Each structure stands twice: as C-alpha cells, then as structure tokens.
Amino acid sequence: MLREDQILFTYLHLAPDPEQTKALMQSGATCIAYETVTALNGVLPLLAPMSEVAGRMSIQAAASHLEKTNGGMGILMAGVPGVSPAKIVILGAGVVGRNALQMAVGMGADICIFDRDIERLRQIDMFYGNRVRTFYSDSLLIEQEICEADVVIGAVLLPGAAAPKLVSHDMIKKMKPGSVVVDVAIDQGGCFETSKPTTHADPTYVVDGVIHYCVANMPGAVARTSTFALTNATYPFVEALANRGVMKALSIDHHLRNGLSVHKGVLTSEPVGKAQGLNFASAEELLVE
Numbered sequence: 001m002l003r004e005d006q007i008l009f010t011y012l013h014l015a016p017d018p019e020q021t022k023a024l025m026q027s028g029a030t031c032i033a034y035e036t037v038t039a040l041n042g043v044l045p046l047l048a049p050m051s052e053v054a055g056r057m058s059i060q061a062a063a064s065h066l067e068k069t070n071g072g073m074g075i076l077m078a079g080v081p082g083v084s085p086a087k088i089v090i091l092g093a094g095v096v097g098r099n100a101l102q103m104a105v106g107m108g109a110d111i112c113i114f115d116r117d118i119e120r121l122r123q124i125d126m127f128y129g130n131r132v133r134t135f136y137s138d139s140l141l142i143e144q145e146i147c148e149a150d151v152v153i154g155a156v157l158l159p160g161a162a163a164p165k166l167v168s169h170d171m172i173k174k175m176k177p178g179s180v181v182v183d184v185a186i187d188q189g190g191c192f193e194t195s196k197p198t199t200h201a202d203p204t205y206v207v208d209g210v211i212h213y214c215v216a217n218m219p220g221a222v223a224r225t226s227t228f229a230l231t232n233a234t235y236p237f238v239e240a241l242a243n244r245g246v247m248k249a250l251s252i253d254h255h256l257r258n259g260l261s262v263h264k265g266v267l268t269s270e271p272v273g274k275a276q277g278l279n280f281a282s283a284e285e286l287l288v289e
C-alpha cells in the first residue's frame with residue numbers, strides 16, 4: 001500500500017525486524033522512526049512518553065502477575081508489617097527504568113537498578129539515597145541479583161539497535177518459580193534470551209517456572225492516556241512536515257533527520273544496517289536533491 005511519494009512517521013523498531021525493513025525499502029516511501037528522533041542532550045522525545053507509560057505499567061503488570069490466581073508465587077508487592085515486600089531488579093535506568101523505579105518505590109518494594117551510565121546511577125543515588133541500590137551493569141552481578149528477585153524489569157536500550165541480551169536462559173533457570181519478568185524492551189528484541197513478543201489478549205507465558213510478560217505495545221492498554229501523551233510530543237514535528245514539506249523539514253532539523261530510517265528505497269539507519277548486515281547511506285547525502 002505504501003508508495004514512493006508518501007511519508008511514514010511512526011514507531012518502526014526495524015532493528016529486530018528484517019521483514020518490515022525490506023518491505024519499507026521496497027515501498028520507496030520516506031520512513032521516519034519516532035524512536036530515533038532526538039532532542040537536546042541525547043533525549044529521545046517521541047519515545048519518552050510511551051516509555052513513561054510502559055515503565056509505570058510494568059510495575060502494575062508485575063504486581064498483578066505475582067498474585068497466585070495469575071500464576072505468580074502469591075506475594076503482595078508491598079508486603080505488610082512483619083512480612084517482606086517483593087524484591088525487584090530493574091535493568092536499565094533510562095525513562096522506562098526510572099518510571100518503573102518511581103512506581104516500585106511508591107509500592108514499598110525492595111529495589112535495585114542496573115545501568116552502564118554512571119551519571120544516571122549517580123542521579124538515582126542522590127534522589128533516593130539508600131532506599132534503592134544502584135549497580136553498574138555486569139553479568140555476574142545481574143545473575144546474583146535476579147536469583148533472589150521476585151520481579152525483573154527489562155528496560156535497556158541501545159538506540160535503534162537490538163536490545164542486548166542481559167539475561168540468558170541459564171540465568172532464568174536459576175530464578176525462583178512463580179517469579180515474574182517484564183521485558184519492556186521486547187519491541188527491540190528483548191533483553192532476556194527467553195523473551196518472545198506477546199499481546200494484551202494473551203500477555204504471558206511460562207519458561208522454567210518464570211512468568212514472562214512481553215507485551216510489545218504496553219501503552220495500548222491505556223490508550224487514552226497514551227494518545228494524549230504521544231500527541232503532545234509528536235505535534236510540533238507533524239506541523240513542521242506539513243508546513244515545510246518532508247525534504248525541507250528533514251534538511252533544517254537534524255533531530256528530525258535522526259529519525260530518518262528509509263528514504264526512496266535506501267536504508268539510512270546505521271544501527272539497523274549493522275543489526276541486519278545491510279548497506280546503509282547517511283541521511284545527509286541522500287537529502288541533497
């Protein structure tokens with residue numbers, strides 16, 4: 001259906017999806033990925049609202065699946081006086097991770113969070129003090145923490161690329177039966193080796209006794225909140241595309257240009273090219289008319 005003179009401006013998540021990449025290249029359309037449009041300080045402004053929603057939802061989903069009737073080990077995330085709360089490990093301290101953290105702190109859980117960005121860990125440490133343990137991401141430490149965990153939230157991202165597999169199948173086997181993993185990063189292929197995408201109609205499956213929640217479009221369940229949040233962020237770019245036309249809008253705004261993934265049959269995303277072993281060109285050279 002897509003044609004050469006059309007603009008596709010939406011979430012694409014092409015790195016783990018060779019079929020869609022090929023189809024978009026064959027269409028000849030100009031395809032701009034929301035998730036790689038940038039803003040000052042390396043922020044991803046069109047990913048952020050959905051990441052805020054998904055990060056907050058991840059703790060709701062985990063709490064619900066810890067309940068016995070939903071297959072979990074039958075523990076209350078917050079605990080009660082005299083009984084410990086759930087232990088939560090959050091992998092990634094970006095937007096998803098920090099929003100999950102905020103909810104988990106609110107629920108009274110026992111939390112640790114991993115990242116490779118020391119500055120992010122420093123900010124969390126300053127804000128939450130010893131309420132939250134922060135760790136530099138390292139596979140031995142991750143293994144140690146997830147063996148004790150009731151919940152693990154996967155929230156890592158290498159922009160535009162497939163998510164790094166931080167948790168192997170062997171590590172999943174060492175987790176407690178009835179524990180829950182929520183792989184929010186599933187839209188980039190997931191950061192657990194055992195993850196595969198699920199839908200809201202059937203959100204979970206079990207591997208070696210561990211419940212896996214891997215819904216690729218978590219914000220869809222709270223569509224009203226998500227639509228308002230996303231439209232607030234996309235509107236200025238849509239306005240620029242409509243008022244200036246796609247070539248001019250991309251030429252003058254390098255943040256929008258960073259979202260360009262496919263243009264007239266040519267792949268312009270380096271991480272997608274590397275993930276799929278495809279040739280790619282820089283957006284700048286293609287936009288010279």
Ligand SMILES: NC(=O)c1ccc[n+]([C@@H]2O[C@H](COP(=O)([O-])OP(=O)(O)OC[C@H]3O[C@@H](n4cnc5c(N)ncnc54)[C@H](O)[C@@H]3O)[C@@H](O)[C@H]2O)c1
Pocket residue numbers: 035047048050051052054091092093094095096097114115116117120137155156157158163164166183184185186187188215216217218219
């Ligand atoms: N499933 C859904 O419905 C849904 C919704 C929104 C976002 N997402 C996905 O969630 C993921 C996270 O998004 P985000 O907005 O939080 O991204 P972000 O860029 O804000 O944060 C990602 C974090 O991962 C960290 N990271 C990278 N490699 C790491 C490693 N090896 N160990 C530990 N940390 C590492 C980065 O330093 C960064 O802090 C993305 O894949 C995004 O597409 C999914």
